[in-house]
Amino acid sequence: MYIVKNAFRNIFQNAGRNIMIAVIFLLVITMSCVAIVIRDNTDEIAKEYKDQLSTQVYIEPDYKKIANQFNENEDFTTPPITNEIVKKMAASPYLKKVEYAASMEAIADEITFKEPIEKRYTEMQRVGELLERARVPYMQISGFDNVSNALAFQSREAQLREGRFPKAADEAVISDELAKLNHFKIGDTFQAKDIHDQNLEGTVLKPMTFRISGIYHRENDETYSEIFTKTDRLINSEYAYNPILQGTFFLSNPKDLDAFKKAAYKAGLSNYYSVKTDDIAYNAFIKPIEQMSTVAAVFLGVVLVLGATILLLLSMLAVRERKYEIGVLRAMGMKKRNIVLQMLLESAMIMVVCLAIGLIIGSLLAQPITDMMLADKLASQGMGGSLSQNIGSSFSGGLATDHTAITHIDAVLQISSILQLGGIALFLVLLASIMSSYYAMKFEPMRILRERN
């Protein structure tokens, strides 16, 4: 007990030395806290995104190949990914899950749009596609198994303001802009139809009647005419000119990409399509976050090395004074282990206070510093939230890719961070006491006193 009491008294009796130690402790703990919080939180987000991006498979037309082929042969048409191929690929054992989507360019002559409606059919041909007779589209119909998975809703670019997402094939959600133009409300119905008159087999396409189940709001009013529904009718050749089911595939293990690729081509996927994971998004999303984590880790290393060096120097400078104290205590009969314990207790008591203050200051500083670093990273990458969302949408035809822009990282002090800081604190306590402990353990008291005197 007297050891604890003496250690406590010593803190105040050697205030000058202990204030210096406390300042170093506090600086190291505060800066380490900031660095650890940033590193841990960025690591966590990077891992989360890495898992998602490296497991999501993108099947994209190889436009270069298609264009080359089209230049050689104007009759060339890109082989479609038929629903059968999609279903076969979906049956692959390498997949964790598959999300389906479909889309249709449509007209709806009974309703009012911002623009006057052009009702004439025109003939047009897109690269790699057949010459088609079709109307100018006024409406994009996007279909999903679950509409709430649509990128627009996942990224919160669009938000459901009234009603609910479609549960039946004939239900749809429309924008508040379109609802306002047509005085639509929940439960009202309207008709829409594929821009083509006939399907690929020459059968006349039927119009679709939709009942409004929900109304959404979207900041970007250029896309006000997009409506969201279930996939069912968009992949039905009675309604759709080209009833293609788009699949978004998620691998169970990112390492299985090559195996899945082989299986996909074997299932009938044309070589004019590439199968890959999301490298661009990976670089756009994860690289800056990983760089932040690296910066934080390097900073932590520098702080620890500098702090440790300064503490060691302080300890060496204070050793003359401490040597005398150790000599006197040993001369009085205090055991070596008790002296070491007293030294450790002294440092530990100072550290407990510094740790508490450092954790508070560090966790308060961590958020603004994280925000500043993230803003700096995004600025240096030339990207903001909108760009990252564009990256997402360009891949999967509107299906949410499960990753939205990282414009904010919560710099939260986690239990694991506190434990790491506890470890650092322990290391610093040991370091601050190491020189004195060495003298206490190594030499006879008379030698210590003789050296001092």
Next chain:
Amino acid sequence: MSLLSVKNVSYRYENTKRRALKNINIDFEAGKVYCIIGKSGSGKTTLLSLLSGLDVSSEGSILYENNDLGKADRDDYRAHKIGVIFQGYNLLLNKSAYENIELSMAISKSKHTHDRQYILQLLQSVGIDEKTAFRKVLKLSGGEQQRIGIARALSHDPNILLADEPSGNLDQETEAEIIKILVDLAHNQNKCVIIVTHSKKVTKYADEIWGMSSGNLVYAG
């Protein structure tokens, strides 16, 4: 019956060829005052540091109640059996006189450790008043520090008292008082008191006087 025996002890400081102590033999008994006299550098303080268990001899052995100090727990020996009055005081300078005594008593697990009156009386007996007792040692004079050193040596009621020039910084009146205390401890409380001194006044009270010269110890009366 000897309390402390020195058997064929020699000592050589690290990295030196010369022996500071040469084949020393002496027995110390309880109830006696011993004076060791000699010139500076004769080896008096070295012998004192070996007797007090602050250092270990390179040759020979020192026995306390027939137990070899080289093999015994010397921390325990210093904490309980022996009290040392250092020439250089060796006090904890950032602590008060009271705290120095209290800490020494805590280390030796004295029953009076938390007895404020006992500690103050002890300090009073060597001429340290209550006000001075609570001032930092650093701010006290050499004489006052010497007195505190004496009080600390007595604080845990040891069987042996070793004193290196105990009256060196004291005025004549206090010197007489301190000598009286030490002689009283030996003669009336059966303690063994070993004093290293230059003072002729002190040697007058000694039961045995030993002289040291170039590391050799000889009986002088």
